[in-house]
Amino acid sequence: MNWNAALPLFILASSLLPGLVIFFLPEERIATRTTLNLAGAALKLVLVGVMIWGVFHGHHYEIRQPMLPGLDLVLRADPLSMLFVGLSSILWLVTTVYAIGYLEGSPNRSRFFGFFSLCVTATVGVALAGNLITFLLFYELLTLVTYPLIVHRGTEVARRAGRTYLIYTIAGGVLLLIGTVWLYTLTGTLEFTERGFLSSLDASQYPALIIIFVLLIAGLGVKAALIPLHGWLPQAMVAPAPVSALLHAVAVVKAGAFGIVRVVYDVYGIQFAASLGVTLPLAIVAAVTIIYGSMRALFQDDLKRRLAFSTVSQISYIILGIAVVGPIATVGGLVHLVHQGVMKITLFFCAGNLAETLGIHKVSEMNGVGRRMPWTMVAFTIGAFGMIGVPPLAGFISKWYLGLGALDAGQGWVIFILAGSSLLNAGYFLPILYAAWFKSPAETWPAERCFGRRETAWALLAPPVVTALLTLAVGLLASAPFSPLQWARFITTLEYAP
Amino acid sequence: MNTTLSAILLLAVPGCPLLLAFPAFRSRLPCHFSCYIALLPALILLAVPTVFSVDLPWLLFGTGLGINGASRWLLGMSVVLWASAATFLYAPVSQPADNRFITFFLLTLAANLGVILATDLVGFFAFSTLMGYSFYGLLVNGGNKAARRAGCVYLCFLILADLLLFEALLIAAAMTEDLSFEAVRQIMGQSASPGLYLSMVLVGFALKVGAWPLHFWLLPAFRSARPAVALLLGGGPVAMGLLGAMRWLPLGEITSPELGLIIQGLGVVAMLYAVVVGLMRVQQKTLPACVAIFATGLFVTALGAGLADPVVWSRYGNLAYFFIVSLGLGLAVLIIGIRWLELRKPSSSPAKQGDDLTLWFERGFGRVVHWGGQIGFDTLPRLRAAWLADVGCLRQIRAWQRILDRSEHFLQRWIVAITLLLLFGMVVAFVGAVSLI
Numbered sequence: 001m002n003w004n005a006a007l008p009l010f011i012l013a014s015s016l017l018p019g020l021v022i023f024f025l026p027e028e029r030i031a032t033r034t035t036l037n038l039a040g041a042a043l044k045l046v047l048v049g050v051m052i053w054g055v056f057h058g059h060h061y062e063i064r065q066p067m068l069p070g071l072d073l074v075l076r077a078d079p080l081s082m083l084f085v086g087l088s089s090i091l092w093l094v095t096t097v098y099a100i101g102y103l104e105g106s107p108n109r110s111r112f113f114g115f116f117s118l119c120v121t122a123t124v125g126v127a128l129a130g131n132l133i134t135f136l137l138f139y140e141l142l143t144l145v146t147y148p149l150i151v152h153r154g155t156e157v158a159r160r161a162g163r164t165y166l167i168y169t170i171a172g173g174v175l176l177l178i179g180t181v182w183l184y185t186l187t188g189t190l191e192f193t194e195r196g197f198l199s200s201l202d203a204s205q206y207p208a209l210i211i212i213f214v215l216l217i218a219g220l221g222v223k224a225a226l227i228p229l230h231g232w233l234p235q236a237m238v239a240p241a242p243v244s245a246l247l248h249a250v251a252v253v254k255a256g257a258f259g260i261v262r263v264v265y266d267v268y269g270i271q272f273a274a275s276l277g278v279t280l281p282l283a284i285v286a287a288v289t290i291i292y293g294s295m296r297a298l299f300q301d302d303l304k305r306r307l308a309f310s311t312v313s314q315i316s317y318i319i320l321g322i323a324v325v326g327p328i329a330t331v332g333g334l335v336h337l338v339h340q341g342v343m344k345i346t347l348f349f350c351a352g353n354l355a356e357t358l359g360i361h362k363v364s365e366m367n368g369v370g371r372r373m374p375w376t377m378v379a380f381t382i383g384a385f386g387m388i389g390v391p392p393l394a395g396f397i398s399k400w401y402l403g404l405g406a407l408d409a410g411q412g413w414v415i416f417i418l419a420g421s422s423l424l425n426a427g428y429f430l431p432i433l434y435a436a437w438f439k440s441p442a443e444t445w446p447a448e449r450c451f452g453r454r455e456t457a458w459a460l461l462a463p464p465v466v467t468a469l470l471t472l473a474v475g476l477l478a479s480a481p482f483s484p485l486q487w488a489r490f491i492t493t494l495e496y497a498p
Numbered sequence: 499m500n501t502t503l504s505a506i507l508l509l510a511v512p513g514c515p516l517l518l519a520f521p522a523f524r525s526r527l528p529c530h531f532s533c534y535i536a537l538l539p540a541l542i543l544l545a546v547p548t549v550f551s552v553d554l555p556w557l558l559f560g561t562g563l564g565i566n567g568a569s570r571w572l573l574g575m576s577v578v579l580w581a582s583a584a585t586f587l588y589a590p591v592s593q594p595a596d597n598r599f600i601t602f603f604l605l606t607l608a609a610n611l612g613v614i615l616a617t618d619l620v621g622f623f624a625f626s627t628l629m630g631y632s633f634y635g636l637l638v639n640g641g642n643k644a645a646r647r648a649g650c651v652y653l654c655f656l657i658l659a660d661l662l663l664f665e666a667l668l669i670a671a672a673m674t675e676d677l678s679f680e681a682v683r684q685i686m687g688q689s690a691s692p693g694l695y696l697s698m699v700l701v702g703f704a705l706k707v708g709a710w711p712l713h714f715w716l717l718p719a720f721r722s723a724r725p726a727v728a729l730l731l732g733g734g735p736v737a738m739g740l741l742g743a744m745r746w747l748p749l750g751e752i753t754s755p756e757l758g759l760i761i762q763g764l765g766v767v768a769m770l771y772a773v774v775v776g777l778m779r780v781q782q783k784t785l786p787a788c789v790a791i792f793a794t795g796l797f798v799t800a801l802g803a804g805l806a807d808p809v810v811w812s813r814y815g816n817l818a819y820f821f822i823v824s825l826g827l828g829l830a831v832l833i834i835g836i837r838w839l840e841l842r843k844p845s846s847s848p849a850k851q852g853d854d855l856t857l858w859f860e861r862g863f864g865r866v867v868h869w870g871g872q873i874g875f876d877t878l879p880r881l882r883a884a885w886l887a888d889v890g891c892l893r894q895i896r897a898w899q900r901i902l903d904r905s906e907h908f909l910q911r912w913i914v915a916i917t918l919l920l921l922f923g924m925v926v927a928f929v930g931a932v933s934l935i
Contacts, residue, residue: 389664390631391624392558400559400668407672415668419661426657437598438638438646480556 005063007051008075008128011085012121014044015092019117025110034100037113041093044124048089052082052482056490062130070188073137074130078192079491080265080334083484084127084258087338090470091250091345092120094463098349099242101459102356112152116246118145123251126258132180132190132267139176139223139255143169146252149243150236161235168232172222176259179215182208183267192262194494196269206276209268213278216263223256224319225312227289233312237304241352244304248311249345257318257337264322265495274325283323287417289316294424301362303351306428307344310387313421314340321402324414327496329405332398334488339386339394342470346383349464350376357456359447363432368441373455377436379468384429386471389422393475397485505552508563510539511573512612512625519604521597533584536604540577540611544570551617561621562678563612568819572614572741575823579733579830580607586726586834602635606734613738619667619677619746626663626742630656630706633735636727637719648718655715659705666698666746679745687751696757696805699746707739709794710768713787720787725837728786732829736790737822740797744818749804750811758806765802768795786832793825 018040025033051061054077061077077085099116103109122145125138143166151162184190186205189197198209222229236247247253264273264282273279293313300306317340321333353376354360360369370377386393399418406414451457478485515536518524524532543565551564565573587603609629616622634656638649671677674685686692701712708716716736720728769792776788800818804811 385631390660391620391627396624397558399664400671403665403668404671407668415665419665422661422664423657430653430657434638437635476558477556478558479560 001063004054004059004061007047007054007061008063008077011044011047011051011128012075012124014040014047015117015124016121019114019121022110022117023114027107027110030109033110033113037096037100037117038093040117041089041096044120045089045093048082048085051077052086055079055082056482064130067133071133071184071190072131073134074191075125075128075134076130076192077128079487079494080261081127081129083334083337083487083491084254085124086487087254087341087484088120088123088127088250091245091341091467094466095242095245095250095345097459098245098352098463099240101457102240102242102352104457104459108152112149112240115145115148116242119149119246119251121145123255126255129192129262131192132183132262135192135259135262136173136176136180139259140173142251142255143173146243146247149246150239152240152243153238155238158238161232161238164235165232168222168229172219172229174219175215176219179212179219182215183212186212192266194266196265196267196272198268199272210276210278213263213268213273213276216267217260217282220256220259220263221285223252224260224315225253225256225289225293226285226316226319227292227312230289230293230312234305234308237302237308241304241348241355244308245345245348245352248308248348249341253311253315254337254341257315260319261322261334261337270322270325270330270495279323279325283320283411283414286316286320286323287414289313290320290417290421291424294421294428297428298424300428301364303354303361303363303366303432304348306363306432307347307351310347310425310428311340311344313424314344314387317398317402320414320417321398321405324402324406324409324411326405326409327492328401328408329414330492330495331485331488332401332403332405334491335401335485336398338484338488339398339471339474342467342474343383343386343394346379346464346467346471347387349460349467350380350383353456353460353464356460357449357451358445360445363435365442365446366432366435367439368436370436371441372445375455375461375465379464380436381433382468382471383464384433386475388425388429389418391475392472394471395475397475397478401485501552504550505554507539507543507546508550508552508565508615509554511543511563511615512608514539515604515608515611519601519608521601524600530584530588532600533587533603533607534581536607537577537581537584540573544574544577558620558624559677561624562617563615563621564617565615568816569614571819571823572737573611575733575737575826576610576614579730579826580610582830582834583726583729586729596640599636599639602632602639605632606636606730610734610738613741617678619670619679619682622679622742622745623660623663623667626706626738627660629734629738630660633730636730637723641722641724644718645722648715648722652715652719655705655708655712659702662698662702662705663742663746666695666702669695669698682746683748683751686748692748692752693757696747696752696754699743700761700801703739703743703746704798706742707736707794708790709798710764710771710791713768713791716790717784717787720790720833721783725833728783728833729830732786732790732833733826736794736829737826740794740818740822740825743797743801744815744822747801747805749801750808750815752805753808755806758802758804761802761805762799763802765795765797765799768792768798771795783836785836786829789832790825790829793821793829797821797825 018036022033022036025036054061063075065073067073096116099113103112119142122138122142126135126142129135129138147162147166150165151158180190186201186208187197191197201209217226218229222232225233233247233253237244239247264270264279268276268278270279290313293309293311293316297306297309297313300309314336317336318333321329321331321336324333353373354366354369357373358369360366382393386395389395389399399422403415403418406412406418455461474484477483480486518532518536527535549564549566551562553562554560584603606629609625609632612625613622613629616625634649634653637652638646641649667677670682670686673689674681686695689695703709704712708714708719716731720731723731772788772792772795776785776792797818800821804815
């Protein structure tokens with residue numbers, strides 16, 4: 001096995017092995033657990049960096065293991081997978097630091113961090129999957145390893161949320177499986193291929209392909225929280241803040257959206273999908289989800305619930321960018337995969353800080369919190385403004401390309417969806433900022449913890465500040481080499497090459 | 499001038515106040531010093547007598563900063579205004595400025611200077627958005643209830659304005675990759691249907707400057723803002739909005755007599771409105787707002803003339819820069835004068851108390867209702883009451899909320915139903931598959 005074949009395995013192992021070891025660590029071995037967590041995350045980041053460099057310079061990273069006759073387990077690095085793997089690796093490291101601070105002193109940490117590492121392993125597997133069957137395996141593994149994280153607190157509410165999550169995602173997984181098997185019977189292959197592998201099929205198969213498309217999108221749409229399959233996501237908010245951050249920014253929701261991108265581009269091929277007439281309905285579903293999610297967010301007093309509905313809305317930007325069909329909109333959709341992750345993780349970290357430090361869970365409890373926790377609220381402000389699409393933050397870049405792409409593709413109605421969504425985003429984020437910065441603080445906070453002269457623990461404060469800076473940097477330096485925008489352009493060039 | 503040096507100098511003009519806006523960077527400086535230090539690069543730039551610009555391809559989608567004769571005047575005005583405001587901020591009679599206020603002050607300053615130096619639409623838009631939001635902070639921070647309400651109206655208008663300008667920006671970007679002012683002006687001049695772009699830019703900047711009939715935030719803002727902030731209103735949001743309209747519109751490149759006539763008409767009405775309101779209002783603090791509405795009306799009339807006849811704009815367009823400079827400085831002098839008069843007679847003329855934020859049409863409607871009641875036509879009050887009740891209900895959006903809550907409740911409670919729906923999908927798929935095979 002040469003280096004190029006081994007690298008994808010090493011990347012998987014960098015989180016898998018620490019995760020397995022951590023399971024067997026006694027609770028009191030804090031230093032060992034922390035070292036393993038951080039070393040694994042840092043090693044993964046380095047390896048992914050090497051791989052990104054290699055992919056950019058045309059190196060081929062692939063490992064193939066026969067599973068069944070005609071079906072291989074394939075891990076392969078391509079520019080699209082690198083976008084997702086890069087995001088997961090960076091945010092995993094940050095989330096690990098945050099989780100260490102967040103769970104300090106709480107029970108069952110070894111179990112938590114074990115599943116936490118497995119969750120990232122499954123996510124990286126989803127990203128590096130070279131065919132639909134490998135994708136499906138890691139996708140289902142992700143479902144299973146995320147469940148213990150959602151029910152981690154062990155309360156009745158947590159268990160109920162976990163149950164709902166399982167019902168939704170397993171049902172979605174079944175649809176995905178049916179679609180995959182059916183597709184295999186038609187084509188005899190499931191390999192992800194640039195511009196898809198279905199356009200050579202006979203026209204008589206097209207109705208079947210449309211049904212398969214619906215099955216695959218419905219299956220993936222559960223995790224991507226497409227309406228009406230999003231019901232699990234707001235309930236899953238009962239999970240600890242690092243898990244929420246992981247669900248919304250790094251792993252589960254992103255895996256669903258990434259899967260849809262894979263199906264549209266590397267299974268069907270965007271042009272073929274458009275010719276089948278399936279992209280417009282997909283765009284409409286995405287548009288409805290964007291508006292509905294934002295409207296629901298508008299009325300939530302629970303901060304994490306508001307953020308959850310915001311995710312429902314924002315994730316569909318990615319799908320909208322894909323479904324609009326056109327190189328510029330694709331850039332917008334792909335870059336939002338990264339930008340949404342960075343912005344949303346910032347917001348969840350901040351929500352976690354408010355809950356852990358002051359016991360604040362509701363928007364109505366946030367009056368004047370900017371004076372008490374200025375760094376946290378500055379990070380939150382940057383994340384919120386990014387979500388609204390204020391320049392020069394990350395969200396502005398995404399909306400710019402989505403809007404421009406819509407005009408380029410002759411789908412002007414998308415502009416109104418973007419404008420409406422921006423208005424609604426302002427409607428549910430700006431009142432939070434107003435309350436936090438301009439209203440008088442309460443005399444006492446719901447459950448205040450003292451951290452000396454600092455507003456909160458370092459491990460809780462540093463991650464949102466870092467991700468807020470990232471939100472600013474990926475927007476401000478969008479045209480710099482190796483920025484997410486440049487990488488999304490690189491992917492699009494390959495996808496739309498003549 | 500050396501390219502690197504000019505790039506550093508141009509970047510330092512908005513960069514220095516931007517850095518100082520972070521409390522950590524100014525913690526060792528006396529508070530008022532930071533406001534003056536932030537202006538130093540702009541002063542140095544004013545002292546360099548050459549015209550130069552710099553491209554920043556790594557910033558956003560590739561943007562640029564530059565200075566020419568016109569922007570030098572605007573920069574000069576801004577330096578004078580901001581230095582005066584900083585002095586006003588620390589005058590013994592002023593309300594003391596807290597650390598957060600200084601942050602908003604420096605952020606607005608950075609954005610204001612950036613707007614002046616921007617050489618393309620994206621840079622201008624980014625700086626003007628930053629300016630809008632940070633100016634909101636200036637208006638609201640430490641302000642009374644009236645200031646907060648004024649800020650609220652301003653914020654709503656700002657969001658709408660930014661949305662419209664963003665859409666206009668997209669339209670321009672769809673037509674040309676080069677988004678410099680000159681290139682956009684030319685491409686829009688050649689465009690067969692620039693109507694949507696023109697209307698979005700006009701309405702967007704009208705919202706930003708508070709031009710009539712979108713002036714609702716301007717009156718309460720002038721009245722309720724602290725003196726240092728009121729001083730900046732004319733040279734800040736109003737002047738920069740006018741500058742934006744000038745730079746974004748294809749003036750001198752396009753002939754649109756109908757649109758030009760409509761805009762001129764609006765401008766004239768705005769001036770008349772300002773005169774009438776100015777004569778009716780007894781509060782001194784309202785006077786600058788009326789002057790601003792009058793001046794923007796005049797400017798809008800000039801814009802209309804420019805759109806109707808490009809030759810007129812080509813010949814006299816440059817005067818518009820001087821107009822903006824005079825407006826900013828003139829309003830500042832007026833506000834300082836009014837403040838001086840107030841200080842001289844602190845107790846002789848207490849400010850007229852009243853519901854200043856009531857919209858004029860609401861008051862007009864009230865008068866009609868009153869008159870209707872007097873002549874025995876009592877249906878009107880009922881209509882009015884019903885209308886107000888509807889508006890109240892709409893404001894709370896309770897009905898929508900209830901509908902959405904129910905739908906969400908259904909989705910969450912009936913997870914089995916959702917699962918059945920998915921299973922139904924599978925059955926459909928199998929039936930479809932069997933029939934196809």
